Amino acid sequence: MSSPTMSIAQFERLRKLIYEKSGIWFADNKKYLLEARLGRRLLELEIDDFDQYVSFMTMGPYRDDEFNEMFSRITINETSFFRNGPQLDVFEKKILPEIVEKRKNMRQLRIWSAACSTGEEPYTLGIIASRVLGFRAKEWTVQIFGSDISERAIRIARAGRYPSLSLRSVPPAIVQKYFHEANGFNQIDPEIQAMVTFGRLNLKDRLAARRYGVWDVIFCRNVMIYFDQDMKDQSLELFASVLAPDGALLVGHSESFRNNAHFVARSEPQGFAYARVQGSGGVLRNAA
Ligand SMILES: C[S@@+](CC[C@H](N)C(=O)[O-])C[C@H]1O[C@@H](n2cnc3c(N)ncnc32)[C@H](O)[C@@H]1O
Structure with missing residues (x-):
């Protein structure tokens, strides 16, 4: 059996469905990909x-499972540990130490890696948090939440086992300290793994996203490029509603935006980091 061809009308129907469910927009030149x-x-x-x-996915008895499967097939899950090093340097040397100083009485840190793919980003943030806190780490509660629309990606993330390719940007000293070899893979250190939890979450589902409480830092990198302007605006509004007033939002380097109603760019040149506009957004109390 050869692979079925997709008519223009079928493409239109599918991309509308995908957009309505996820905010991901497939441009005309992406038909071949779908x-x-x-x-x-x-x-x-x-x-x-x-x-x-489409009928199977929208009306069949396994429709929820099939939507999950479909998203796992169509999303671009490319990621790696310590992706975009210069931005993470700014995070490690400036942004996170500032937040740690502000939270020194509570000794609690909450970081959300929204659209985390297979988990490299939230584990990287765990390593950075551990380095910044140093000897104080044991006295702090660090909660890092990695979420993604793809069930398959979350399954891989939970295992915390990676091929060497995922560690291509990690300095050898960090590999040695935070990973150990397991059957030809690199297993993340259990103390880092204990900081990180994962869940399937669609950024389109803002009600569900708000149930996780308030975050000190939100990373949302390399996903908004797949969203149209409306979905980008909705995502930023969501982040503003769940980010602490003195928290920081970090986006991918091709996703920087002009200041908007909710966020204003911080001054770090490599940072692609934003602070909340005073008085905008948040109405939640911390759920933790
Ligand atoms: C390219 S990866 C980025 C991973 C990581 N943040 C990084 O920068 O390395 C993009 C991820 O966004 C996820 N994604 C796409 N649409 C989403 C949505 N509506 N809600 C949550 N995750 C979504 C995809 O499944 C994919 O894993």
């Missing part, structure tokens, strides 16, 4: 054409 990735899924399911697939 066709190739979902075509393989149709072959596995022995479904002949994309109309049948």
Whole structure:
């Protein structure tokens, strides 16, 4: 059986559905991508054409599972430990120490890695938090939450086992200290793993996202590039509503935006970091 072809009308229907569910927008020139990735899924399911697939996904008894599977197939999960080093340097040397100083009485730190893919980013933040806190780490409660729309990505993240390629940007001293070899893979240190929890969360589902309480830092990198302006605005509004008034938002280096109603750029040139506009956003109390 050869891979089914996707008509323009089927593409329109599918991309509308994907957009409504996730905020991810497939531009006209990305039709081939949907066709190739979902075509393989149709072959596995022995479904002949994309109309049948849409019915299976929207009306079939396994529709929730199939949506999950579909998102795992169509999302770009590329990531690595210590991705965008210069930004993380600013985070480690300036932004996080400032927040640690402000939280020194509570001794609690809450960081959300929104759209964390397979977990390299939240574990990196755990390593950084451990380095910044140093000997004080044991007296602090550090909660790092990694979330993603892709169930498959979250499953890999929870295992905390990575091939050497994921560690390509990690200095050897950090590899030695925070990973150990396990059957040809690199297993993250249990103390770092204990700081990090994972959950499947769609950024479109703002109600669900708000249930996790207030964050001192939010990382949302390399996902808003796949969103249209409306979804980007909605995501920023969500972040403003769950970020502590003195917290920081960090976005990917191609995702910097002009100051908006909720966020104002901090001064660090490499940082792509934002502070909340005073009086905007947050109404939540910390759930923890
Ligand atoms: C390129 S990865 C970025 C990973 C990490 N933040 C980094 O910068 O290395 C983008 C991730 O966004 C996730 N994603 C896409 N749309 C999403 C949505 N609506 N809600 C939550 N996650 C989403 C994808 O599943 C993918 O894992």
